[in-house]
């Protein structure tokens with residue numbers, strides 16, 4: 001089974017509603033005829049509903065950037081998975097390094113969020129990645145293993161069809177310094193190997209593993225040439241119509257040529 005190719009844009013805390021609508025309308029124009037991959041955008045919560053209206057007649061899917069780890073209750077300021085479904089979200093990004101760093105999300109929290117997302121029929125884009133000091137101390141694979149196993153604890157092989165893993169080296173996020181294709185492929189192959197140990201070859205081979213960290217139209221082709229890189233999670237470059245659509249078009253083209 002061929003795994004999904006996915007290009008996802010994480011807008012982070014950017015774009016008021018008018019700006020968000022301009023961006024999504026532009027992406028819709030540029031990407032309407034694209035076939036062969038899934039395109040996912042993750043706007044801020046405040047823009048989800050109106051963006052969903054614009055996307056109704058397209059295959060572009062909506063994602064949340066986060067969600068709370070409980071179904072409902074006295075959690076002032078938080079957003080539940082059911083609320084996200086209600087806005088039209090099909091995906092939720094979980095465990096982004098900014099959530100780990102600024103909001104102290106650990107493996108336990110991330111694992112319970114992934115389970116709750118799946119229980120609510122949201123596909124989880126599960127982010128993992130090492131910091132610069134961890135890489136320099138040769139701890140990359142240990143960190144990846146801990147984060148992967150912790151986040152996927154008690155997730156079944158069947159549920160893995162709704163989990164997308166995103167390898168995002170923290171030192172490459174928003175820094176302009178992307179991992180080289182070889183560095184990224186080494187970690188992606190390691191992740192796929194661990195997924196094989198956990199779930200068997202079939203599940204591991206059908207799991208989409210995205211690379212994220214300073215992806216641009218200038219580096220997407222070399223990254224997508226790597227066998228275990230199945231798409232990208234894009235931050236900064238997803239904020240402009242031209243950059244994100246070029247990443248999708250170039251990246252998809254490269255991958256389809258390799259298949």
Ligand code: PEP
Pocket residue numbers: 010168172173174175176212213214215233234235236237
């Ligand atoms: C991200 O935030 O997931 C990300 C990869 O950001 P950037 O592309 O800006 O490095």
